[in-house]
Amino acid sequence: xxxxxxxxxxxxxxxxxxxxxxxxxxxxxxxxxxxxxxxxxxxxxxxxxxxxxxxxxxxxxxxxxxxxxxxxxxxxxxxxxxxxxxxxxxxxxxxxxxxxxxxxxxxxxxxxxxxxxxxxxxxxxxxxxxxxxxxxxxx
Amino acid sequence: xxxxxxxxxxxxxxxxxxxxxxxxxxxxxxxxxxxxxxxxxxxxxxxxxxxxxxxxxxxxxxxxxxxxxxxxxxxxxxxxxxxxxxxxxxxxxxxxxxxxxxxxxxxxxxxxxxxxxxxxxxxxxxxxxxxxxxxxxxx
Amino acid sequence: xxxxxxxxxxxxxxxxxxxxxxxxxxxxxxxxxxxxxxxxxxxxxxxxxxxxxxxxxxxxxxxxxxxxxxxxxxxxxxxxxxxxxxxxxxxxxxxxxxxxxxxxxxxxxxxxxxxxxxxxxxxxxxxxxxxxxxxxxxx
Numbered sequence: 216x217x218x219x220x221x222x223x224x225x226x227x228x229x230x231x232x233x234x235x236x237x238x239x240x241x242x243x244x245x246x247x248x249x250x251x252x253x254x255x256x257x258x259x260x261x262x263x264x265x266x267x268x269x270x271x272x273x274x275x276x277x278x279x280x281x282x283x284x285x286x287x288x289x290x291x292x293x294x295x296x297x298x299x300x301x302x303x304x305x306x307x308x309x310x311x312x313x314x315x316x317x318x319x320x321x322x323x324x325x326x327x328x329x330x331x332x333x334x335x336x337x338x339x340x341x342x343x344x345x346x347x348x349x350x351x352x353x354x
Numbered sequence: 355x356x357x358x359x360x361x362x363x364x365x366x367x368x369x370x371x372x373x374x375x376x377x378x379x380x381x382x383x384x385x386x387x388x389x390x391x392x393x394x395x396x397x398x399x400x401x402x403x404x405x406x407x408x409x410x411x412x413x414x415x416x417x418x419x420x421x422x423x424x425x426x427x428x429x430x431x432x433x434x435x436x437x438x439x440x441x442x443x444x445x446x447x448x449x450x451x452x453x454x455x456x457x458x459x460x461x462x463x464x465x466x467x468x469x470x471x472x473x474x475x476x477x478x479x480x481x482x483x484x485x486x487x488x489x490x491x492x493x
Numbered sequence: 494x495x496x497x498x499x500x501x502x503x504x505x506x507x508x509x510x511x512x513x514x515x516x517x518x519x520x521x522x523x524x525x526x527x528x529x530x531x532x533x534x535x536x537x538x539x540x541x542x543x544x545x546x547x548x549x550x551x552x553x554x555x556x557x558x559x560x561x562x563x564x565x566x567x568x569x570x571x572x573x574x575x576x577x578x579x580x581x582x583x584x585x586x587x588x589x590x591x592x593x594x595x596x597x598x599x600x601x602x603x604x605x606x607x608x609x610x611x612x613x614x615x616x617x618x619x620x621x622x623x624x625x626x627x628x629x630x631x632x
Binding site for chain 2 (some may be wrong): 531565589
C-alpha cells in the first residue's frame with residue numbers, strides 16, 4: 216500500500232468564501248502515483264469546510280445567504296463561545312452543515328467523479344492562513 | 355490491496371424520495387471478495403445524498419418536512435442558482451444537510467453496522483437517471 | 494494491509510451530551526501499530542454523531558441551543574416517527590446535521606490533525622448504552 220500526504224494553504228481575504236480546489240487535489244493524485252484507492256480531503260481548521268458541489272456562482276451566493284440564515288453571525292454576543300474573545304461561533308455551526316471532509320474514490324489514476332462534482336474549500340472565518348489536508352492511500 | 359468499483363443507477367419518479375440501498379451495497383461487497391477494509395458509498399450527483407439512518411417511513415416523512423422547512427423549494431425565484439434556468443437550488447442545500455457519502459467499515463466480509471444502520475439514497479431532484487458509486491478497498 | 498477494529502461504549506446520563514473521545518481513538522491507533530493509513534470513527538447508532546470540532550464548553554452550549562432550534566424535541570407529537578412509540582425523532586435530525594462519522598488521516602503513527610481538531614461523540618438520545626466503531630486500515 217502506498218500513501219501520500221500534502222497540505223494546501225489558503226488565505227481568504229474576507230470572512231467567508233468558497234474556492235474550487237479540484238485541480239490542486241488532482242495534482243496531488245498525479246504526484247502520488249496512486250491508481251486505485253481513496254483520497255481524503257479535509258479542512259485542518261474547525262471553522263472551515265471541504266465539500267463537493269457545483270461550481271456555479273449563483274449557488275455559492277445561495278449557500279452564503281442560507282448558512283447565514285441557519286447560523287447568523289450577528290448578534291455576536293448571542294453565542295457563549297464568543298465570550299472567550301472570539302467572534303466566530305457561527306463559523307463553527309456553518310462548518311458542521313457543510314462538513315469537514317470528503318472521501319473520493321480513486322479509479323485508474325483519476326478522481327472518480329460524477330459529471331458536476333467539484334471539490335471546494337469553504338471558509339467561514341478567514342483573513343488568516345489556514346490549511347487543507349490531502350491524504351491518498353492505495354496502489 | 356484489492357479494489358472494487360460499481361455504479362448503482364436510480365430513477366426516482368418524484369422530485370424527492372428515499373431508497374434503502376443496503377442490500378445492493380452488501381451484494382457489491384460479496385462480489386468484491388474483500389474481507390477487511392473500507393467501503394465508500396457516494397452520490398455522483400450534487401442534488402442527491404447517501405446517508406445512514408433508520409428504515410422507518412414516519413421518519414422519512416419527518417426528514418422530508420424538516421428539509422423543506424430548512425431549505426424550501428418555493429419560491430423558486432428566491433435562489434440565484436435558479437436564474438440559470440434550474441429550479442433545484444433547494445436540492446443543493448438539502449443534500450448538504452444529509453451528506454454526500456458514507457464510509458462503512460468492512461469486517462470479516464460484512465458491512466460493520468450497529469443494530470439499526472441502513473444505507474439510503476436520498477433524492478432531492480429526481481425524475482431522471484442518477485448514479486451512486488460504491489468503491490471498496492481492502493483485502 | 495493491516496486492519497484494526499474496536500468498539501467504544503458510552504452511557505450518557507442525560508438525553509444529550511458531547512464527549513471528547515480523541516485520547517481513546519489515539520489509544521486505538523497505538524494498539525493497531527498502523528503508521529500510514531486512514532482511521533474511520535463512526536456512531537453505530539442512528540441518534541448519535543461522531544464529529545470533529547473544538548473542545549470548548551461555550552461552543553458545546555451553542556451547539557445544543559442551535560440544534561434544538563433547528564430540530565426541536567418538543568412538541569414530540571409533531572413528528573410522525575414518534576407515533577411508533579419513540580420520542581427521539583428530533584435526535585435523528587440533529588445527528589444528520591452533526592454527521593455520523595469522521596475519517597482521519599494516519600501519518601507517522603499519529604492522527605494527522607490541525608491545531609484544534611478533537612473528536613467528539615455527540616449523543617442526542619442518551620440514558621442507555623451506545624457504541625462507537627473505530628476502524629483503522631493501513632500499514
